[in-house]
Amino acid sequence: MATQQTRSIGRIAVAPSVLALFLWMIVPLAMTIWFSFLRYNLLDSNPACSLMTPAALLDEANRCLAGTTNYYYFLTDPAFFKAMRNSLLLVFWVLVISVAGGTLLALLLDQAIYGRNIVRLMVIAPFFVMPTVSALVWKNMMMHPVQGFLAWITKSMGLGAIDWFAHYPMTAIVIMVSWQWLPFATLIILTALQSFDEEQKEAAQMDGTPPFSFFWYMIVPHLARPVTVVILIETIFLLNVFAEIYVSGSGGRAGNLPFLVYQYGLISNDIGGASAGGIVAVVLANIVAFFLMRMIGKNLEG
């Protein structure tokens, strides 16, 4: 379609933005990788290690270059396995809850109900609440063992109150994050439901398809693709959950990888270790993405 000339003009035209994006991505990554090989601690006697030239760093006397020590310590830290487990648990359960709940909610919202537009707007609302705010609201208004709403419900039923963040911090975080991501799944699945072919629905009606079979044989295959999109996008964001854990103060038991990196960097002042942790997190995220794409990516083809 394009001639040689328009093609080269096109390349020149996009070059600045490609370059800017490339630098934007590559500079922080390169710096993180560089730091991860340094003995770079803010409380160190030699805090200027990171500012040295590569030649000076290679000088044995400076002992700034740490080799793979940062990785060794990070990967053998018992906290690492706990954090990784928490990361995966959080992703898994929030995905399960938001996809299952999102499908059910979308099916409900697809019906012609009175005041549907307002209901839809309200359902989407949690997505607009900042994670820090939602963490505060859940911690102090919903799940608080004394003045919380959930405690009020259980107590008025004669049951005791649950101190969520003290006894079930992981569950509490999963509930909070699910609440935030449910609208996203609902919205995408609802859009997909609305694009379901009307004549196909009627053909199924002529075939005498009972409601459950209709859901199973028609709706579920139709939703395969949007659900794949939901899973992929949510996984990316859920691996990075931090604010909810930090603000609700559940990092001790429900801390995930980002939280561990934060602990290394800003609590222990160990920039080198935190950088190594960051790189490990990036590698793990890529492994998860790889397996996800292999498992469900085929839904996106064709």
Add this chain to the structure above:
Amino acid sequence: MGTISLKNVRKAFGEAVIIPGADLEIKDGEFIVFVGPSGCGKSTLLRLIAGLEDLTSGQILIDGEDVTDVPPAKRGLAMVFQSYALYPHMSVRNNIAFGLKMAGMPKSDIDAKVAKAAATLNLADYLERKPRQLSGGQRQRVAIGRAIVRQPKCFLFDEPLSNLDAALRVNMRVEIMQLHQQLDATMVYVTHDQVEAMTMADRIVVLNKGIIEQVGSPLDLYNKPNSVFVAGFIGSPKMNLISGAVAVKHTAATIGIRPEHIALLGTGGDVQGTIVLTEHLGSDSFLHVDAGEAGRLTVRAPGDYLGKPGQAVSLGFDKARIHRFDSQGKVLV
């Protein structure tokens, strides 16, 4: 068996009345075509028979049994949709088998029926393919296969050929007619294309604004249209409709005369005019003639007619073939 009776069937969406009241008897084994311009209610009428729409009032009987409140699947009908409405994620085999599976038929019976339908429709080689891997004509056949296996009392077709190109449409038209002979089943077919209606139907139902204008065999409608609407709708090229002084001469508000019933005369004739343009089809030539107060007329001439635009012609109407209509558009006898 497959008789359908509509008794004073009425359909309105709120204020908008789509079908003010239709009565119709469809005989067993008949190929009946609903035809009319878009928005005339022909599809709605079909969907009412199918049970995909609820009646506002009236009754629908299938084989003498009142099915007005019976759900679509229980009416013993099968429908072929305009978009085919195949299930995109299922193979051709599963598409055809799905209705039987939902009816709880044993698997061996389903397989036998699917194989038979596939053989009838030349689909045997495509059974494992997905609908998106098929051509338009093949998809159409799958949609028909899905209808056949259910052995319905009556087939309903909703403009099934409108998504196909012209050549394929002619082929599929023939296939559907052959299928009708083979199965000997009642078929109700909706189209906006009067050529399809003329070529396929045992009887045609012409609809206009939700009202059944006329029911009859293709030639009945062609030779004895009840109204100006039917006269203008059936036949291609269209019947010439003339009003004004020329019509008054025949004591009618409007007269109609088909292009083949106008003779080209040297002199005399009913009206004089000049040729505006000519269409040469090989077998025939159609002349568009500006005939003064009679308006623009279409005249059929022999294929080798040599008249050029601008030439003056004298037109003679075949007296026996003039259709006379009153000011309401109804035929005068």
